[in-house]
Amino acid sequence: MTAQDPGPDRAYDLLALGRVGVDLYPLQHGVTLDEVSTFEKFLGGSAANVTVAAARHGRSSALISATADDAFGRFVHRQLLQLGVDDAHVATITGGPPTPVTFCEVMPPDHFPIWFYRYPTAPDLMITVDSLPLQAIRDARIFWSTLTGLSQEPSRAAHLAAWEERSRRVPTVLDLDYRPGFWDDPLEARRQVARGLRQVTIAIGTVEECELATGESDPDAAARALLGAGIDLAVVKQGPRGVLAVSTTERVQVDGFPVTVVNALGAGDALGGALVHGLLEGWDLERALHFANVAGAIVASRAECSAAMPTTSEVQQMLSDIEVTDGTW
Numbered sequence: 001m002t003a004q005d006p007g008p009d010r011a012y013d014l015l016a017l018g019r020v021g022v023d024l025y026p027l028q029h030g031v032t033l034d035e036v037s038t039f040e041k042f043l044g045g046s047a048a049n050v051t052v053a054a055a056r057h058g059r060s061s062a063l064i065s066a067t068a069d070d071a072f073g074r075f076v077h078r079q080l081l082q083l084g085v086d087d088a089h090v091a092t093i094t095g096g097p098p099t100p101v102t103f104c105e106v107m108p109p110d111h112f113p114i115w116f117y118r119y120p121t122a123p124d125l126m127i128t129v130d131s132l133p134l135q136a137i138r139d140a141r142i143f144w145s146t147l148t149g150l151s152q153e154p155s156r157a158a159h160l161a162a163w164e165e166r167s168r169r170v171p172t173v174l175d176l177d178y179r180p181g182f183w184d185d186p187l188e189a190r191r192q193v194a195r196g197l198r199q200v201t202i203a204i205g206t207v208e209e210c211e212l213a214t215g216e217s218d219p220d221a222a223a224r225a226l227l228g229a230g231i232d233l234a235v236v237k238q239g240p241r242g243v244l245a246v247s248t249t250e251r252v253q254v255d256g257f258p259v260t261v262v263n264a265l266g267a268g269d270a271l272g273g274a275l276v277h278g279l280l281e282g283w284d285l286e287r288a289l290h291f292a293n294v295a296g297a298i299v300a301s302r303a304e305c306s307a308a309m310p311t312t313s314e315v316q317q318m319l320s321d322i323e324v325t326d327g328t329w
Contacts, residue, residue, distance in 0.1 A: 012086070013059035014276050015140035017162055018047025018149050018177075019124050020065040020080075020090065021100035022072045023305055025263070029106040033115075036105075041072075043079035043306040044102050045124065046177045047146055049266055053273020053295070053309040055084030059280065062086035064133065064162075066123035072099035073123075083306060089133050093123045100124075106303070109261040110240075116181055125155040132158055134165045142276050143169070145200075146177040147209075150192035163199035170232070171279060175272060176205030178212050186212060197229040204235040204272060219244045220251075233285075235275065237268050243293050245285055254289045257297035257318070266305030271296035274315065294318045 023044030026036040043052065051061040063085055067073030069092050076099060080087040100118035105111070118125075127149075137143055143166050149159045166172050174196045183189045193213040197203060203213070203226045211217045214225035219236040223246035226234035236244040242256040274295035278288025295315050302308035 010060075011139035011141055012062045012136060013140075013280055014051060014054045014061045014142045014144060014273075015064065015089075015136055016047040016051045016061070016144040017064040017127070017137075017159065018144075018146040018175075019045035019122075020048040020063060020067065020076055021045050021102060021118070021122065021124070022075060023102050023104070023265075025104060025303065025305075026106055029108065029262075029303075031105075033103060033105055039103075041075065042304055043076060043083065046148070046175060046269055047144065048076075048080065048085070049269035049306050049309070050144055050175070050272045050276070051080075051085045052083045052306045053270045054276045055273075056309045057274065057277035057312045059277055060086070062089055062136070064089040064127065064137075066091040066093050066127055068092070068096060068099045068123050069094045070098055072101065079306070083309075089136065091123070091127070091131060093126055096123060096126060097121055104263075104265055106263050108263070110264070112263060112265050114265065116179065121152060125149070125152045127158045128154045129158050129161040132162055132165070134162075137162050137165050138167075138169070141280060142171050142173060144173045144175065144272070144276070145196075146175040147189065147193060147196065148177050148179060148182055150196060151182040151189070156192070160195070160199075163196070166199070168199060168201055170201045172200045173202040173204060173272075174200040176203060176209035176213055178205070178209045194229070197226065197231060201231055202233045202235065203229075203231050204237065204275070206237045206239070206268065210234075210236050220246070235289075237271060237296075239264070239267075243271065243289055243296075245289050247285065250285060252286045252289050254286075254293045257294050259297045259301040261300050262303050263305070264300045266308065267296040267300040269305070270299040270309050273309065277312070290319065291315055
């Protein structure tokens with residue numbers, strides 16, 4: 001699969017701003033990192049994963065980010081292109097920190113701790129206002145960014161400038177991608193969420209991330225609080241319990257799709273990329289949410305993350321199985 005060029009007069013279907021790096025996943029599962037003997041490397045980073053997920057559904061996707069001028073940086077650029085994502089706006093920074101790597105432990109069904117090696121910063125947090133492709137941001141059919149990008153300067157200023165250029169064009173998405181190790185204080189993360197919510201039309205996050213943003217642990221209460229901040233759609237990812245979406249006019253709850261979990265990391269990004277596809281297709285919220293929920297479940301049933309993102313036909317086959325079994329979906 002190669003990156004789709006939207007053409008000189010066409011906007012990207014999805015343009016994302018945020019994290020990219022290398023995931024080093026253990027090939028031995030059910031053991032701690034000190035007992036792992038072999039790893040395999042994959043493209044990683046939440047924003048990058050979402051662009052890959054959307055590309056798997058035939059969407060022209062691009063990423064705004066940065067790598068170092070090192071071997072892992074070259075791997076990232078090559079993988080983005082091979083997985084269908086335009087890397088034209090992924091800068092290569094020399095003389096700075098290395099391209100970050102992330103390790104995890106894989107302990108199904110529900111324990112997947114992760115360690116980010118990106119100290120004191122990483123190239124994707126060194127994105128500057130001057131480096132932004134402002135017209136591409138303005139014209140993209142969907143613009144996606146993450147909370148992580150607000151954790152440090154100059155990335156924070158770049159995100160605010162991107163949103164200013166975007167002017168809350170629908171849809172503009174904030175992924176509440178909260179990683180505690182990136183923040184000195186969770187209260188500062190909450191303050192930055194509040195700034196971001198004023199600039200976007202959709203917010204998406206796990207129950208825990210939505211609680212950080214709103215102070216509400218109940219999914220419905222958190223979704224209502226997010227709407228109260230001025231967005232049009234709140235999406236609360238609930239893992240095996242499914243996903244909840246609440247807009248100003250409707251509420252849709254989709255139960256979890258049963259799979260044997262191998263590695264849940266990246267399932268939420270698969271859900272996000274599939275939701276992008278459903279929104280661009282013009283599907284109603286319930287259909288888009290069912291499709292996205294199944295896409296996330298498929299990735300949870302696989303060992304990889306970015307390389308495991310399903311195609312539209314794979315998701316549709318799962319939905320067909322639901323229809324045959326239950327008579328509805």
